[in-house]
Amino acid sequence: MRKHVLIIARGIIVCCLLLAMFSACTPQSSGNTDPLHDPGTQSAEKTEILLWTNQRADLVFREEKRAAFNNANPDLNVKMEVFTEDYATTLELAVASGQAPDIFQVLNNARYYLDRNMLQPLDKYVTDDLKQRYGNLFMIDEVNTIDGKLYTLAERGITFRLIYNKDIFEAVGLPGPPKTTEQMYDYAKQITEWGRKDGIYGYAMQLKSTASVGDRVIDQTARRNGFFSYDFINGKFNFSVMKPILSVYRKMYEEGIMFPGIEGLEIDPLRTQFAAGKIGMYINGNWETAIYAENGQFPTKCNWGAVTIPGIGTENPSGKTNINNAGKSWGISISSEVPDLAWRYIEYLLEDDYLAEYQEKGYGTIVVPSAAKIAKFPDMIGAEDFAMKDTLDMIWPVSPETAGLKFEGKNAYDTYAAIILGAVDIDAALADLTSRYNAGLNAGEKDGTVKRVVIPNFDPTK
Amino acid sequence: MSDKVKRLLKQNFSTYLMVLPCVVLLIVFVIYPLCWVLRYVFFTYDGLRPEKYIGFGNFVRLFTRDHDYWKSVYNTFVYAAGKLIITVPLSFLLAVLLNSGIRMKNLFRAIIFMPTIISTAVMSLVFYFMFNSYNGIVNQVLLRTSIISSPINWFGMDLAMVTAIIVAIWGAVGNYMIYFLAGLQTIPEEMYEVAKIDGANRMQILFFIVIPLMGPVMQMVLMLSIIVALKGFQSIMVLTGGGPAGATDVMYLYVYRSFFPSQGEVLFAPQYGYGSAVAVVTAAITGFITMLYLKFSNKRIN
C-alpha cells in the first residue's frame, strides 16, 4: 500500500514539474520586448502595436521617438523589435506561424511580399495631402506599388560613397581621394605598404555578407559608371560587364593589399577597425554619418570623408548610383488586427518633422519632397558628402532578380565573392551567371512569375 | 474470455502503453518528416505557390548542373578524412599512454574528454575569435614569437578547411580516446604477462597483441567517427558559414541552406523540392559509405 502511495506521489511530482515547464514554456510577459504577446489585443487601456525593424544604426533615435509617441497617445503602446541577423528568415517564419508583427520594415520590392501574402494595401489611408507631400515619389511601380495598389511609402534613401580616412591619406602623402579604380588600387597599395607593420591596410570589405558587398560595392560601382548587370534596354542579363570592377578587387586580394580576413569580416567589425584608424578606404552608405559621430555606435577621432565612387578608366564617370531603399519604408502586415492604429504610427514615422529631425541628426537622407525641403544637413562629418545630388544619385528601375526571379545555383553575390577571393575564373564564372540568370528569366516569364523589364531608351547618365 | 487470454491481453496492453510514447515520437519526428521529404523530391516547391510535379527533374539538375553540391561533397570527404587521419591515431596513442600505468590518469582523462561535453556551437565561436586573422590570439602569439612575419589568414581560401579540421580534432579526440581506453581495459592482464614471459618487448606487445585485439573496438570507433564526420556541420556553420566562397561548405550545411536560405536582408526563393532531392542523395551517400566501410572492415576481421 505504501509503495502505491509512493508511486502515485512521484507521478504527481513529475506531472507538476512537467506542467510547470509547460507553462514556463508558453508565452509570458517578461522584459520590455515581448514578441509572444498577441499583437493588437485589446487590454484594458492600451492597444499594442508591434513593429519590427532590421536597422540598428538609428535605433537610439527611433526609441526616443517611440517613447514620445506612447506618451502622447496613452491609448496606444507601440513596441519595437530589432532583428539584424536573418531578418528575412525571421520575418518569413513569423508570418508562416501567424505571429507577424503589425508593422515591419519593407526591404524588398513589393512583389516579394505580394507573393508571400504579407502586406496590406494602404490605399484607403491615402489622403490628398499625403499625395501632395510625396509628389512623384508617391507610387513607384514594382517598388511599392503593384497593379495600382500601394503597399509602402518612400521615406529615406541610402546614398553610397567611397569613405576614406583623411589622416592616413595625409600621412602617406597621397594627393587626395581616388577618382578612378586604378587610383583606388594604387593608393590602397601604398597605404598597405606604409602601414602594414602598424596593422593599417588600404582597403577593406565586409565579404562575410556577400550580398552586402555585392549590392553596395560592386553593383553601385557599376551603376556609377552607367551600366548594370541587367541590360534594361534589351531586357536581359549580362554579367560580363562587371569584370573590370571585380578584377580590381581580385588583384587587391591576391596581392595582400586588402585588410586581412575579409572573408570573415562583417560590416560592424569593419567599422570598428575604421574607427580605430586601421583602414584606408571602403565603400558604404550614409549610415556612417551617425555611426562615427560622438554618440554613435563607433565614435571615432579620425578625420574621415566621403567622395563619390571612383570611375572605371575615367575621372568623371557619368552614371549615377542607386538610392537604396528609396520608395520603401514601413508596411502593415496582412495579419494585423489593428491596421488603422498601425497606420497612425506609420503616419507619425513619416511626418515631416520626424523625417527632418532624422536627417538633421545625421541618420540618413530623407527623400520625401516635403520633408527634404525643410530638413537641414547636420554639421557632422559626412553629412554633406553623403547628401543626395542629382548628378550622383538616382532611383534605378527594378530589375528582375529583385522581383521574384528563380534561378539555379549560386547567386550573383556569392559568385562575385568567389571571384574576388580568386576561387573561380572570372570570365567563366560571369558567363555562367549570365546564362543561369537568363535561363531563370525565360522560365519565369513563361509561367508568369517574373516580368521581363524592358526600358528601350533607358539612360542612367541623365 | 478465459482468464489466461485476459491476462495476456492485459500484459500486452500495458506493454503497448509503455512503448507508445517512443513509437509516437518516432512516427511524428522521424518517419513523417522523412515521408514529407521523399514526397517533395519529385516536385518543385517554393512554399508559396502549389508544388509542380517535375518527375526526376531535381535529380537531373543535381547530377548534371549543380557543381556547388559536388564541391560540398568533396569538401565533406576532405573534412572527414583530415579529421579521422589525425584523430584516430592520436586518440589511440593517448589511450595507450594513459593505460600504461601513468599516475593522475583520471585527471588527464577528464581533461582530454572535456571538449566533447561542451556545445560545439559556442566553442566554435571562441575559436572564431582565437583564429581571427587580425585580432586573434593565435596570430598574435605566432607573430610575437617570430614564427611568422605577417598574419596568417586562417579563414582564407586556403586555410579555412584546415582551421575547421583543427577545431573538429580538438572536439573529437577525447571521445574516441575513451572508447579505446575501454577497449584496452578488456585485455586481461594475463595477456601481457604471457607475452613478457615469452620475451616480447613493449613495442612488440603493442603491435602484435594489443592492436589485433582492439580490432572490434577500432572498427566501431572508425564507423562512428566516419558517420559523425560526414554529418558534422554545426561547428562549420558557426566558424565560417560555409567558408569563403564555399571552401568549407559541407553536404549537410548545403542541405540546411536549401531549406533555410537567407542572407540577412535578402531572401532568395526557397527551393524545397530541390532541397529534398539533395537531402535524399546526401543521406544515400552517407549510408553508402557506411555500408562500404562495414563490408570492408568485416572482411578484414574475418
Next chain:
Amino acid sequence: MKEHLKHVFKIFIIVVKYVFLVGFCLLIIYPFMYAVFGSFKSNYDVMLGGSIIPSEWIFDNYIEAWQQFNFFLYTRNSIIMGLATTIISLFTCSMAGYCISRREFWGKKLLEKTILVTMFISIGTVTLRPIYLLMVKLNLHNSLWPVILIILSANMGTYIFLISRFINTIPRELDEAATIDGAAPFRIYYQVIIPLIRPILGVVGLFSFRAAWNDYVNANVFTMNLPNLRPLTVGVVSLRYGVMAAAQWNIMLAGASFSIVPILIIYVFTNRTFIAGLSEGAVKG
C-alpha cells in the same frame, strides 16, 4: 652498464610521456582558459592579447551580459530545455528499453529494426522544415516543445539501445519471481528493473541534459523570431551580430563562458559517469 642505460632510457620514456600528456592537456584546455579569462578582461585587453591572465579583473562584463543581453532568460530557457529533455528521455527510453529487452509483442522486430535504422540514417536538418510546418498546425510552435522533442527523438535510438542492453544483463529470474508474485509488467518495470538500472539511467540522463544544453541548430530555427525563448547557445552565437558584437569581444566571451561553465561544473562532479556511459556503449557494442 647496460642495465644502467636501460634504466635511464626507461625514465626518459616516462618523462617524455608525461611531457606529452601535459602539453596535450594544455592545448585542450587553452580555448577554455581563453574564454573564461577573456571574459574578465576589458575589450582592449582581449584584442591586445598580452597575457592570458587579465591585467585587471573586470566583473562588469558579466553584469552587462546578464542585464543588457537577457542572459537570465537564456539560462532559464536552457535549464528548462535540459530538464524537460532529461525527464522525458528517461521515461520514454527506459520504458521502451525494458519492453524491448524483456517482453515479446507483435511488432517488436519492426520497432527494433526501425530504431536501428534511424540511428544510422540521418536526413539531418532537412526534417526541420516539415516539423516546423507540422508544429504550426498543432499550434505548438510558440514554445520550446518542438526543440525538446526533436532532440529527444534524435537520440532516442541510442538511449533505448543502451538501456535494453543493460537490462539484458539483469537476470530474468528476478522478473519471473515478480511475475509469480502476480505483478503486472509495469510493476515489474517500476519496482524491480528501475532500481537496478540506476547507473545506466544516470548516463542517459546526463547525456540527454548535455544534448539539450548544447543544442544549437534546432533551437535556432524554432526561436528565430522568439528571442525570449532562446537558450544560451543560440543567445551567445547571436551576440556576434548584436549591437556590441564588433566592439565587445570581452562581453561575448563572458556570454560564452556563461554557457559553458555550468555544464563544466556538472562534468567535474559526474565525469566518471559520462565516461563510464561511453565505455558501456563501446565495449558492449
